[in-house]
Amino acid sequence: MHQSGKTSFQDVRDEVIHRIQSGIWPQGTLLPTEVELAEEFGCARATVNRALRELAENGVVDRKRKSGTRVNTAPVKQAKIEIAIVRHSVEEQNAIYRYALVHKEITAIPPWLAAQLDLPITHKVMYLKCMHYADNRPYQFEERWVNIDAVPTILDADLVETGPNEWLLSVVPFTDAQINFCAVGADADLSEFLSTPTGTPVFQLERTTWLQNKPVTFVRMTYHPGYRMSTSY
């Protein structure tokens, strides 16, 4: 009750969570109907609905019309990973951020990427290599292919001052993305730019983004050895 004596949807939500966690309502339990809960808590059905809906969104309960609301047996826990702009991650650690454009060329799309993005192999792309430093130590190596068709203005963009990631984000609001994480051994390029011996295990993140079914860019970001990505829930 954070308002004048009324039961808030948060109170309902918290009480339900409590009953589940304390074992009053074990896994699989069918909970009372919205009407019954509303009566018990002395609030409107809409309030209970809001609380239970939120719990359903978080995967705590499962709701079905007519069947009712049930405590989830296998809570599909999902961790949220925030894909931040590199500069922000670096600055968050109170380190000094530095960016460098290493390579820039207009070229034909590599066959493997053409296949992946479903583009003809004659398609032109902008191929970029960049480095991101934290306190002048290698932080991330970025390799990127940009679909010029989808973002023609990139031809005039100055990518020396601002990184392509920040530039793209401010210009093309993408709608869908697909992300891969994996571990690889450093190849020649990586070894050179990340100042590490060839074969060193490094953390790699690949992302493909689309703007309404039109591929925009594919980027491969490789972090310095020892990098840990973390999240909590």
Next chain:
Amino acid sequence: MHQSGKTSFQDVRDEVIHRIQSGIWPQGTLLPTEVELAEEFGCARATVNRALRELAENGVVDRKRKSGTRVNTAPVKQAKIEIAIVRHSVEEQNAIYRYALVHKEITAIPPWLAAQLDLPITHKVMYLKCMHYADNRPYQFEERWVNIDAVPTILDADLVETGPNEWLLSVVPFTDAQINFCAVGADADLSEFLSTPTGTPVFQLERTTWLQNKPVTFVRMTYHPGYRMSTSY
């Protein structure tokens, strides 16, 4: 309008998304007030509220009392990673799942873990090593420390048939978790169990879970070489 001629909160939400994506409301735009939008769409204010609230939850817009609703400049895109039970991930690939308990012992907590979990170094834990196979090929090596205090019943659990992860999930509903991803080179154990040369880059996921501030378990899961974790949004 999916009901009899009424404007649903989804219609409002979709239209707002459309206006943002088509550039009618560029980044940073202050959108009309809820009342104004409700008038425009011919629906109740609560309906507009629901739509905008959902967009705010997804990070598309930013809402502040008195200021209004603004199109987010730096959309903090967050990818959701589903932390599924290993068996399910394997079965999803139509592979045959097999599990093996490799090692099980009650021991004093290792100092580094005691520090990490804020437990006394005299604390007893159960230390487990397990292997998960897909079609009889190594899939994941699991190394786990369980706080016996938090889960005393684990002493009687048969962990030979069911893996500790599934057992724990069905018994202790944890409340908080912290996850780390990183890339490491295979050490002796990993090399042996994952059938790969020492030093091979492998993808590792560490997770600590708590039940109301009480540490439950720390697990380190290492995937076979070449494993890719993927997600989309």
Next chain:
DNA sequence: ATCGCGCATATACCCAGACATAATATCAAT
């Protein structure tokens, strides 16, 4: 110029009632 206070305002949330929809249960006809 700067600080503190009050007012206006936009969002946050609540309520009671209504209808829509999906899924189950029931029962009759084949």
Next chain:
DNA sequence: ATTGATATTATGTCTGGGTATATGCGCGAT
């Protein structure tokens, strides 16, 4: 026994009214 129509029921959503709360802004005192 199987199928198909029908009633029931719990959730999903909308309405239009309300109060609560945070906060930007102006105004006056320092």
